[in-house]
Amino acid sequence: MFVIRSYLPTEIVFGVGKLSELSERVKTLGKRALIVTGRTSTKKTGLLQRVEELMRKVGIDTLVFDKVIPNPISDHVDEAAEIVRREKIDFIVGLGGGSAIDTAKAISITAPNEGKFWDYVPVGGGKTPEKAIPVVAIPTTHGTGTEADPFAVITNPATKEKVGIGYRNTFPILSIVDPEAMKTLPKDQTVYTSMDAFYHSIEAFLNVKANPYSDVLALDSMRRIVTYLPVAYENGEDLEARTNLAWASTEAGITETLTGVIANHALEHGLSGFYPEITHGLGLCITGPYLFEYVFDHTYERLARVGREVFGVYETDEKKAAKLAIKKLRDFQEMFGLNKRLGELGVKKEDIPAMAETAYRILKGVVVVTPGGLGVKDLEEIYTMSY
Numbered sequence: 186m187f188v189i190r191s192y193l194p195t196e197i198v199f200g201v202g203k204l205s206e207l208s209e210r211v212k213t214l215g216k217r218a219l220i221v222t223g224r225t226s227t228k229k230t231g232l233l234q235r236v237e238e239l240m241r242k243v244g245i246d247t248l249v250f251d252k253v254i255p256n257p258i259s260d261h262v263d264e265a266a267e268i269v270r271r272e273k274i275d276f277i278v279g280l281g282g283g284s285a286i287d288t289a290k291a292i293s294i295t296a297p298n299e300g301k302f303w304d305y306v307p308v309g310g311g312k313t314p315e316k317a318i319p320v321v322a323i324p325t326t327h328g329t330g331t332e333a334d335p336f337a338v339i340t341n342p343a344t345k346e347k348v349g350i351g352y353r354n355t356f357p358i359l360s361i362v363d364p365e366a367m368k369t370l371p372k373d374q375t376v377y378t379s380m381d382a383f384y385h386s387i388e389a390f391l392n393v394k395a396n397p398y399s400d401v402l403a404l405d406s407m408r409r410i411v412t413y414l415p416v417a418y419e420n421g422e423d424l425e426a427r428t429n430l431a432w433a434s435t436e437a438g439i440t441e442t443l444t445g446v447i448a449n450h451a452l453e454h455g456l457s458g459f460y461p462e463i464t465h466g467l468g469l470c471i472t473g474p475y476l477f478e479y480v481f482d483h484t485y486e487r488l489a490r491v492g493r494e495v496f497g498v499y500e501t502d503e504k505k506a507a508k509l510a511i512k513k514l515r516d517f518q519e520m521f522g523l524n525k526r527l528g529e530l531g532v533k534k535e536d537i538p539a540m541a542e543t544a545y546r547i548l549k550g551v552v553v554v555t556p557g558g559l560g561v562k563d564l565e566e567i568y569t570m571s572y
């Protein structure tokens with residue numbers, strides 16, 4: 186039996202060349218916009234200038250906040266929120282990878298309410314943001330799914346807590362997903378962001394709340410990534426591959442909204458909260474297969490379906506098919522050098538208990554929907570297996 190709860194208020198405009206529709210779509214949102222982006226890449230590719238131009242064309246003044254870093258931090262959210270308040274900004278455009286869009290979402294609930302971002306985080310002040318400024322998302326990566334979900338992942342550099350927030354008013358009002366904007370994504374980012382999307386889908390598929398609505402998207406998304414990531418890796422300019430990966434990411438974002446991720450994302454947040462230099466997509470690939478082995482007895486029937494329906498495993502025995510699924514996943518990751526160990530990335534063994542405790546405390550919500558009912562000690566065990 187299953188339950189489906191669906192609230193997907195974002196207008197998604199998807200397809201090659203669709204960025205050209207930006208002017209038309211935003212002209213009713215106001216007169217002043219803040220574009221939130223990273224420090225270099227959208228300037229280097231000319232995308233930032235193009236977006237500014239498209240807004241100017243319909244009489245919208247733009248300001249740019251370009252300090253966003255990978256694993257974005259709450260200090261930058263607070264700084265940009267001050268700009269939004271002072272400059273009377275009507276809407277925010279998140280332009281870039283998940284970091285830029287998530288920062289835009291975080292600013293959108295901080296600026297119109299009182300105080301700082303951390304006041305609106307469950308492990309911080311715990312307040313629910315009453316008001317929000319509209320956010321337009323223009324992703325340049327195909328991984329986070331943030332264009333189709335309400336979530337923002339922000340790190341508090343002082344406490345090393347990397348939290349995910351999501352409210353009814355933190356969905357983008359509009360997302361323009363244009364694979365053309367992803368053509369220049371470097372090889373490593375192509376891999377990391379695609380694997381992030383893969384894990385959103387596989388985790389949603391294994392989630393105890395999985396349902397037919399998210400299953401169909403999750404399986405389709407995983408299949409597209411397995412088929413097209415090697416193609417885009419070889420030739421980043423291949424628009425057919427980029428389009429399929431972009432749609433896989435958006436599908437995965439919808440599965441996150443409908444069902445959500447499980448403990449692998451908590452493990453990753455525990456890890457990169459302590460070691461922010463470890464990329465999200467890589468962290469997921471390190472602990473993911475060990476988590477699936479750890480909860481194998483509770484989820485082998487679903488893993489067997491991943492084996493058959495994603496990796497083309499031909500095996501009628503459920504447990505054997507499930508084992509083959511994990512093996513195929515490791516083989517796929519191996520193609521891109523993703524089967525690293527925590528030890529070789531400079532993680533200190535003595536940090537594991539604190540990482541596990543933090544992971545559980547800040548993302549308990551995704552741990553408890555993992556098959557097998559995990560606790561802090563189990564997370565510690567999975568980190569140790571991955572070490």
Ligand SMILES: [Fe+2]
Pocket residue numbers: 329381382385450465
């Ligand atoms: Fe993720």
